Amino acid sequence: MSGSGAASLSPSKAEEFSPPGSGGGGKKRDPLGSGAAIHPILKDVGEIYSRLLDHRPVIQGEIRYFVKEFEEKRGFREVRVLENLKNTVFEANNQTLPKCDQVMHGSLNEALRRLQAGNDMICRLQQTEQEGKQLQTEKLMAGEKQRIAQWEEFLKEQHTLKAVVDEEHAKAMERLKEQYAIMEKDLAKHTL
Template sequence: MSGAGTETPVGCEAAQGGSGSVGKKRDSLGTAGSAHLIIKDLGEIHSRLLDHRPVTQGEIRYFVKEFEEKRGLRELRVLENLKNMIHETNDRTLPKCRELMQDSLEEALQRLQAANDSICRLQQREQERRKVYNDHLTASEKQRLLQWEDFMKEQPQRQAEVDEEHRRAMEKLKKQYAEMEKDLAKFSTF
């Protein structure tokens, strides 16, 4: 992969050709050894143009070297600190938090249970009140229906009484007006 591979065929051709004439170079191209050298040169050209692994590996080495030298393993220390913090959190903080949370949750659950019991009692009282009220309302409605029925039964009798009273009042008024007409008739003769 070095530049020596490309120089070798030229040196070989010169060694094979001897005097360096053009005719001998053409003859040397036709031999099996020269074909091998040409294939070798093509392989090196191909690897230099298309194979980027050596360049990539060199860049990677350079990047790692620069990263480690310039940062001075700062990230490693940060990661160590994070790991220590995580272990401390898992070993100390989480159990304390869990214990406090369980204590607080138990107390909150007890309060919620007491509140729930109170609400259930209030609901039962309200339902009992509504039942009493509905029973009273139903009884009052029945009583009013009975009163209405009695009232409606009494209406024809009352109507008859009122009609009779009205008829008597009309007769009384007729008598009064008749007497007044008689009295008027006495005065009109003058």
């Protein structure tokens, strides 16, 4: 309120402070003694009040700026953007998402089928490899048993050969002893 200061006072106070010739009745006394000096003070108080305490003009200006900025200049652009977003989300929920779900299920089923086939092939390969290892182990065990049998036979044969060689050696030693005994007798005969 940028009006006069007297308008901001109550009517009884305005009469007290009104100048004597202004129709205030003149019967009441001026407390300060001079009515002409009070009128500019009241005007100043009214201006100070309107500047410091009355925020309506500033708020009204901000409201007008806000309305102008968001309604007039932008032309409901945010509403259109939100509407477009709503349409996009609705389309995604009703069309795109079911298609993606269907494609995903088809692809996952195909991938699962392939994984199961691969798993079956790996199981067969593993079983074949295990059977091959078992067969190889059996062959190695049979070969080892055969080598052990051959070694035992070889040792028996060597033992038999040793016995034969020992016997021949003993016979040869006996013959040599007899021969040396005969030679000694002959030598003793010749030396005597």
